[in-house]
Amino acid sequence: MTNQFSHGGGRPSAWTRSQAAGLERTDRTVAPIIYPAPSDPFDGWHIWDTWPVRTRDGTIAEIDGYRVIVSLTTEDTLLPGKRHDLAELHYFYSPDGRRWGHGGPLFDGGAFGSRQWAGSALYDDGDLYVFYTASGSRGESELTYTQRIAGAEGGRVSVSPDGEGITIDGDWRHEVLLEPDGRFYEREGQSRGMIYTFRDPWFFEDPETGETTLLFEANTPVPEGSDRCDGDPVQQEFNGSVGMAITESGDLMDWELREPLVDAVCVNQELERPHVAHKNGSYYLFVSSHRHTFAPGIEGFDGLYGFVADDLYGPYRPLNGHGLVATNPANAPFQAYSWIGYFHRDELLVTSFFNYYDYVGESLDGIAQLPESEQLRRFGGTLAPTLRIRLDGDRTRILGTLDHGHLPLPSEPLPELRSFEGRTAGY
Ligand code: FRU
Structure with a gap:
């Protein structure tokens, strides 16, 4: 199918096994160890996947001096x-990117799914649009893992009546926007390995063409007997992709699927929370992924991975040759997850959530074996220190950090860089 924005062929760009074979922890890519903040601004809540409310150009929206985030949230007891099974979208606001007030649940009960997973939020001329993952079906008695991409419009954002903080309300109208087609995007019934993915919609408007897109996490169908991965049926189960949809009419509740931008067939099953940041004519595409979702024979990490291209549609090449941009230190390999980056002047600022500390188990199931009080003690469930990253063509480098959850508005200067863990900070 062609349209005024159609670009050359050759999609999706492949993240190959030989590129991923080069993955390694280095000084440029390992984030500092995280210690709990002296006091947790999200006390009372577990929050994990988080996204700032942004404007069409991708910058954080400044709403009467506040920034607003939406987080997957549960009570911290x-x-x-169990958090993925009960996730609800809550919003929080902050006057300085350090103190956070709890606004409450984002929706008033009308959302699709038995729970909601990650997405994005667009603040456009006073209107709020939210794109999210509807997991399972509303009211289901047994949890299912069906994933659909949903949208909600009609949200209103205002300063709270007492002048302190932000209130989000409005007459939300929800719609299911996208479901997998079975051709570009695997359906639940086609899945051969781990549970399929079709989630995490991310709004991106291309500043060069004005095209409006949704990116999302998906899987490429690989039928049994395929010759992909040299016919290796085990590797074929690892089929993550970054999906794309466009709106030809500009209606933000009306999207059409397009071919994926990138896939990782034979490499990795989950390319999570894809998002693009644009700078100086380059498109930087980022995803989060887990160590345990890499195909056998590839040694990956829980980390932020990235690709760069001169055009939104690619071809994309992995940053640093292999794709790794930021990971946890080897002695705390699961300390943070679900990284989201945005440009602030010349630096890429990357927020994530502080997951487990002093937890060195091999799998996320490991923690479930611990006594309940231990599980709660070790779980962060809050925002991690924001990473400051320099991007230079295909090369990246962690420069340092900001405080836990510090998300500067475009107008705010960044503090001086400090050296950290024996590494020199700075350019
Ligand atoms: C990543 C993720 C997302 C999903 C959410 C569910 O952290 O797997 O892809 O939307 O967690 O909790």
């Missing part, structure tokens, strides 16, 4: 392993 819940065991960490």
